[in-house]
Amino acid sequence: MAKGGGGGGGITVFGHGLEKPKSFLDAIEDIEQYGDHTKTDTVNLVRETYISVKRQWQRRDADISADPGQFKLDFESQLRKTMEAESDNVSSKARLEFFEVGFKGSLLSGLVTAMLTPLAVGVIEEHIPVFGDIAPTPFDKAFVFMLALGFNIGYALFISRVAKYHYLGVYTRPMVRNFYSGVLVGAGLKAFLSFIFFHFLYLKILKDKYIIQLVLACRSFLSEEKAIIMYEFIRDFKPVFLTSAYVVLFTTALFVAIPIASVIMAKKKAMTELIDSAQIIDIKYS
Amino acid sequence: MSVADKFNPLTHTNSDQYLVFWTHLFNTLFNGFWARAMAVTFFLLAIWFGVRRQHMPLGALFLVLALIVAYIAPLLRFSGLM
Numbered sequence: 001m002a003k004g005g006g007g008g009g010g011i012t013v014f015g016h017g018l019e020k021p022k023s024f025l026d027a028i029e030d031i032e033q034y035g036d037h038t039k040t041d042t043v044n045l046v047r048e049t050y051i052s053v054k055r056q057w058q059r060r061d062a063d064i065s066a067d068p069g070q071f072k073l074d075f076e077s078q079l080r081k082t083m084e085a086e087s088d089n090v091s092s093k094a095r096l097e098f099f100e101v102g103f104k105g106s107l108l109s110g111l112v113t114a115m116l117t118p119l120a121v122g123v124i125e126e127h128i129p130v131f132g133d134i135a136p137t138p139f140d141k142a143f144v145f146m147l148a149l150g151f152n153i154g155y156a157l158f159i160s161r162v163a164k165y166h167y168l169g170v171y172t173r174p175m176v177r178n179f180y181s182g183v184l185v186g187a188g189l190k191a192f193l194s195f196i197f198f199h200f201l202y203l204k205i206l207k208d209k210y211i212i213q214l215v216l217a218c219r220s221f222l223s224e225e226k227a228i229i230m231y232e233f234i235r236d237f238k239p240v241f242l243t244s245a246y247v248v249l250f251t252t253a254l255f256v257a258i259p260i261a262s263v264i265m266a267k268k269k270a271m272t273e274l275i276d277s278a279q280i281i282d283i284k285y286s
Numbered sequence: 287m288s289v290a291d292k293f294n295p296l297t298h299t300n301s302d303q304y305l306v307f308w309t310h311l312f313n314t315l316f317n318g319f320w321a322r323a324m325a326v327t328f329f330l331l332a333i334w335f336g337v338r339r340q341h342m343p344l345g346a347l348f349l350v351l352a353l354i355v356a357y358i359a360p361l362l363r364f365s366g367l368m
Contacts, residue, residue, distance in 0.1 A: 023342075025340055025342070116353070119353075119357060128357065128360065129359055129360045130356050130357065130359075131316070131317065131318060131321040131325070131359065132313075132317030132318060132321060132359035132363075132368075133317075133318075143322070143326070143356070144356065146329065147325075147329060147353060150329065150332070150333065150349075151349060154333060154336060154337045157337070226364065229364070
């Protein structure tokens with residue numbers, strides 16, 4: 001568990017002497033704890049930015065009620081700059097650690113999903129029996145895809161939770177961004193490696209002559225009938241790897257889209273809560 | 287009869303009937319309704335422990351069990367156990 005924290009104003013320096021998050025659960029726990037401890041800092045920052053922008057408008061003799069849209073834009077622009085400046089308190093070391101954890105978790109979980117995808121596609125194309133039947137029912141098709149993708153989708157939903165609630169925190173923002181950057185890079189690398197690997201399997205490894213060599217090597221403990229079944233199965237299953245290569249690209253896009261969509265949808269609600277907490281009346285998010 | 291013989295199933299039945307028992311058990315468990323029911327249960331347990339309770343090793347274990355139940359039938363059939 002990470003040490004350190006702050007609240008109630010003042011600058012708190014993170015990233016020095018902290019325990020490195022070992023897993024994505026540790027990283028999410030750290031982000032949630034910092035988010036809770038520093039919520040007051042974020043609200044104070046929002047309020048100070050609002051007062052600063054309001055004073056700028058008053059010095060220009062501009063009327064906020066006449067152009068609330070422009071005031072809101074000025075406020076958001078100033079808030080973004082102020083948050084970027086404040087988030088420099090999160091050290092580069094801490095940022096890299098969150099990136100690393102996101103990268104490793106995403107890459108490993110993604111590779112597991114990528115290896116299960118040919119099984120799911122094999123069931124759909126009726127090469128692999130599931131639950132003992134070669135002809136899968138609609139339930140069977142849905143279930144095998146849930147088995148292949150469930151872990152990854154669950155992971156995406158889990159990490160989207162922390163992005164949703166802590167993306168706008170003044171100190172948690174760089175943590176979330178770096179963690180999520182690691183997740184994105186890991187997912188991209190996984191998609192690339194899987195795509196190359198499945199094409200390599202189809203084009204180079206599973207050539208007929210190598211399949212025959214493998215079957216002949218197994219001939220010592222397989223009957224002739226079973227050896228033929230094995231050869232025909234591998235030969236007919238080959239194209240499934242090509243389909244799987246593209247399915248993995250699609251599922252990676254889905255995996256990446258879930259947290260992004262979550263942040264976009266929650267940003268307005270999170271901003272509304274911050275505005276309400278800072279008791280700002282001139283800006284409305286509906 | 288020694289202690290070891292008491293644990294040996296071939297002491298209590300013949301090998302053909304023993305094989306029939308396992309074949310019947312695999313056919314019941316890994317075909318049709320019971321296979322689907324077990325696989326769904328293991329999958330839901332994987333989500334419960336992996337996502338809700340955040341106990342990743344247990345979640346992964348149940349996911350592996352769901353995979354085994356879903357895909358083991360052709361392997362058992364190939365090896366003559368179903």
